[in-house]
Amino acid sequence: MELATTLKGQSIQNRIREVGINPNYWYPVEWASQVKPGEVRSVMIWRQAIALYRDTQGSLHALADACPHKGVELHKGEVQGSNLACPYHGWEFDGDGNCVNIPYFPKDQKLPCAKAQSYPVQEKYEIVWIFPGDPNLAEYQSPPEVPEFDHPDWFVVRIPGKFEAHFSICNENTMDVFHGFLHKDLQGWFDPVLLNLQQTESGVAADYRVSYQGWLTKLIGIGKEGTGVITRTVSIRYQYPHYHSALEDVSSLYLMRSPVESGLTRSFSLMFIRLPLPNWLLKGPLKNLIEKLILKHIFLKFLHQDVEMMESEQRNYIGNPKRQYIEVNPAIIALQRVIIGQYEKFMQQSKQPFNQTNGGYKASLTLAEMVKSE
Ligand code: FES
Numbered sequence: 001m002e003l004a005t006t007l008k009g010q011s012i013q014n015r016i017r018e019v020g021i022n023p024n025y026w027y028p029v030e031w032a033s034q035v036k037p038g039e040v041r042s043v044m045i046w047r048q049a050i051a052l053y054r055d056t057q058g059s060l061h062a063l064a065d066a067c068p069h070k071g072v073e074l075h076k077g078e079v080q081g082s083n084l085a086c087p088y089h090g091w092e093f094d095g096d097g098n099c100v101n102i103p104y105f106p107k108d109q110k111l112p113c114a115k116a117q118s119y120p121v122q123e124k125y126e127i128v129w130i131f132p133g134d135p136n137l138a139e140y141q142s143p144p145e146v147p148e149f150d151h152p153d154w155f156v157v158r159i160p161g162k163f164e165a166h167f168s169i170c171n172e173n174t175m176d177v178f179h180g181f182l183h184k185d186l187q188g189w190f191d192p193v194l195l196n197l198q199q200t201e202s203g204v205a206a207d208y209r210v211s212y213q214g215w216l217t218k219l220i221g222i223g224k225e226g227t228g229v230i231t232r233t234v235s236i237r238y239q240y241p242h243y244h245s246a247l248e249d250v251s252s253l254y255l256m257r258s259p260v261e262s263g264l265t266r267s268f269s270l271m272f273i274r275l276p277l278p279n280w281l282l283k284g285p286l287k288n289l290i291e292k293l294i295l296k297h298i299f300l301k302f303l304h305q306d307v308e309m310m311e312s313e314q315r316n317y318i319g320n321p322k323r324q325y326i327e328v329n330p331a332i333i334a335l336q337r338v339i340i341g342q343y344e345k346f347m348q349q350s351k352q353p354f355n356q357t358n359g360g361y362k363a364s365l366t367l368a369e370m371v372k373s374e
């Protein structure tokens, strides 16, 4: 549905800061290069602790991080062939979570029926993805499409993010083009105008007009046409639970969000840019060095400023959850409706009682209770 783009004050119901996730989507948990054959990692998606391991053949597996014997964390164990062995008594579990060996059992003795929960897992765009919801639904969803990946015209910069803030705060930061003020010392953007706004059950599409000026705009190709102020359109597409944001044909950002727990969020971003450098340099052995330099000297500087703001928001929310806030950007209000709506949809589908994995939130909260407009 098409929404008005007028900026207008609206009260925010702060319980958006406690809403849970709809787990029936693929979530990124780790850069693939961080899990080598024979290694185990501890990852978490919305309070579900998971032992992620790559077997000696190179295949990834994800098991609940609790041994079915006594509950020891399986990520402290070791990979043995295609199995994961618990560090305590050495029980071995295959990739489906079945107990396949107890080292002190006689060879012919039947194994007990002990199974660790397993999660659908896949590797795409050099990122490891896990489906934390109903495994029967995993095949009906997929990680976002990233056509720029491996495309020769684009140079990719991987941007890791970690925020001590609820994922709604992080998502609002990405939708919020009106915070160029924060980045003014880094030659951020200015004079933003919200041009178009649409919302569906699972996403928000917003187009903003913004202006740029300075040497940075030339480096990443915004300012080719001259030396003055350049005005461009930024298209932001939130498709629950991830983002794609494009600056015309200049850059394309895929921001994949990973909610860890209510006060901790990670992100795995792929920023595609066109650099005014020859191909032999961009594709050769210096590729990783160029990526690291751009990450450190440009994108992390922006990110650190954002992190400071997001964590400040979270601290004040924790300090006084009842304090009232005013939002003026209808794109943020639309985003909150989608986040809450997706959570309510999951709660209604699963009919889960108040518990840990659903975010510790009551299903009876309605949209009107969560976001109330003036
Ligand atoms: S607790 Fe895992 S094998 Fe005993």
Ligand SMILES: [Fe+2]
Pocket: 179, 182, 183, 302, 306
């Ligand atoms: Fe920012």
